[in-house]
Amino acid sequence: MKFSDIIGHEEVRNEFDGLIKIGKISHAHIICGEDGSGKSFIARELAAKILGKTEIKDYADLIEWKINSGKKSISVDQVRSIIEEVNKKPYEGDKKVIIIHDADYITIQGQNALLKTIEEPPRGVFILLLCETMGRLLDTIRSRCQLHKIKKLPKEEMLAFINRKYGVLEDKEIKSILAFSVGVPGKVEDFMExxxxxxxxxxxxxxxxxxxxxxxxxxxxxxxxxxxxxxxxxxxxxxxxxxxxxxxxxxxxxxxxxxxxxxxxxxxxxxxxxxxxxxxxxxxxxxxxxxxxxxxxxxxxxxxxxxxxxxxxx
Structure with missing residues (x-):
């Protein structure tokens, strides 16, 4: 996937580009937005750029963690596995990016276990926490990360997304899609499927x-x-x-x-x-x-x- 394939969120993406350009990218970030808002794409774009890559795809030094199948939260045991991965040396270069999806569903015990790693990760390791709401994250976690809010897309960008994904549709159907999705691209896919x-x-x-x-x-x-x-x-x-x-x-x-x-x-x-x-x-x-x-x-x-x-x- 090319960076140019991502529609919208220019403010956040330009902020990341500027920080990378001057070498001031923080080691820990929270990217917050509704499910389907595009925060996963933005995180993977940031990860690719940190690693010096030119497109979004799987890389050896890009590690993603999600809630284990059948579970409702990320347990302290899973957090310990994440910490173990954080402390392994990069495979290809001198940088590694860890993306943790649904970080607001890490248990309190798990968040406390992760705290020191977020505060002082090994050199060259960057941790991206993705969440739908920051309210479930501990203040101690939030205070050690740069915070980024993913906003809903305006109508023009939603129309561009719909057109790219589904081609020409009837006006009535487009109105229904826009009404249901309320600026969240992932909801367009839900509605259509x-x-x-x-x-x-x-x-x-x-x-x-x-x-x-x-x-x-x-x-x-x-x-x-x-x-x-x-x-x-x-x-x-x-x-x-x-x-x-x-x-x-x-x-x-x-x-x-x-x-x-x-x-x-x-x-x-x-x-x-x-x-x-x-x-x-x-x-x-x-x-x-x-x-x-x-x-x-x-x-x-x-x-x-x-x-x-x-x-x-x-």
């Missing part, structure tokens, strides 16, 4: 538009229907949130061009008519509470049912 995501968009909007007039049985049925996508609960709640966000924006400004879900503009207008701004903001609180319950492994169907009843009551 998983038909369930398209169904989720329709079902969530149908639920929101009709929820005021639903009886008890219909709300239960909606909760059961959403539960069919229990592995995609994050996408379901995000879909609710983006529709509510659009309704708030339209209610406040009346500007159609600010609506993300432009393919569902008429439904967004209906929501803006049905709910006051105060009630739309309260729905955000309900969605955040549902997300917290999901992360705590509360029953998916129970969480959806409670969420929908609360939305109806606002």
């Amino acid at each position: 998983n038909t369930a995501l398209k169904s989720i968009r329709d079902e969530v909007m149908d639920t929101l538009v009709s929820i005021k007039n639903m009886d008890y049985d219909n709300i239960v049925k909606c909760a059961q229907k959403l539960t069919e996508y229990k592995e995609l609960w994050r996408e379901v709640i995000e879909c609710f949130a983006v529709y509510v966000r659009d309704s708030l924006i339209y209610k406040e400004t009346g500007k159609e061009e600010l609506i993300i879900n432009s393919d569902k503009l008429e439904d967004v207008k209906k929501l803006a008519m049905q709910f006051s701004m105060n009630r739309l903001n309260r729905i955000f609180d309900i969605l955040n509470f549902a997300k917290s319950n999901m992360e705590s492994n509360v029953s998916v169907e129970l969480t959806y049912g409670t969420m929908l009843f609360k939305i109806q009551e606002v």
Whole structure:
């Protein structure tokens, strides 16, 4: 993969280029961004440049670590293996790059074990920690790394990504893709390759538009229907949130061009008519509470049912 194949994130990439050029690249970095935002590509581009290479591919002195299959976190034992690798001499030159994916899922014990290595790695070793949120990383880890935030791509760059990846598409489909992906390239691939995501968009909007007039049985049925996508609960709640966000924006400004879900503009207008701004903001609180319950492994169907009843009551 060529460096030029990466779309966007020029600010962060130019910053890395400048540091490499003057020989001031730090030995430890945190690259933070949503899953699918492109942080892995940026990390591998940085690694290739540190190693003096001209393209992104596998190299003997580029080592990547991910959560072990079947596990939910990076354990202290896995961290010890990472430290062991860090202390091995480079194979080809005098530099080595270690990329740790999902670094925010390293256990507290593991982070403490990694701390000294991040603070004082062997000469020529560079450690890149990739994470979705820095909130789960210890302050002691964050303070010893340079921090880089990967932002969402603007519409123009998302269109360039879609065109390069999928060629010419119908305008309606492009609008749906942009609405779902909200500036995250990886979500474009998810949307195109998983038909369930398209169904989720329709079902969530149908639920929101009709929820005021639903009886008890219909709300239960909606909760059961959403539960069919229990592995995609994050996408379901995000879909609710983006529709509510659009309704708030339209209610406040009346500007159609600010609506993300432009393919569902008429439904967004209906929501803006049905709910006051105060009630739309309260729905955000309900969605955040549902997300917290999901992360705590509360029953998916129970969480959806409670969420929908609360939305109806606002």
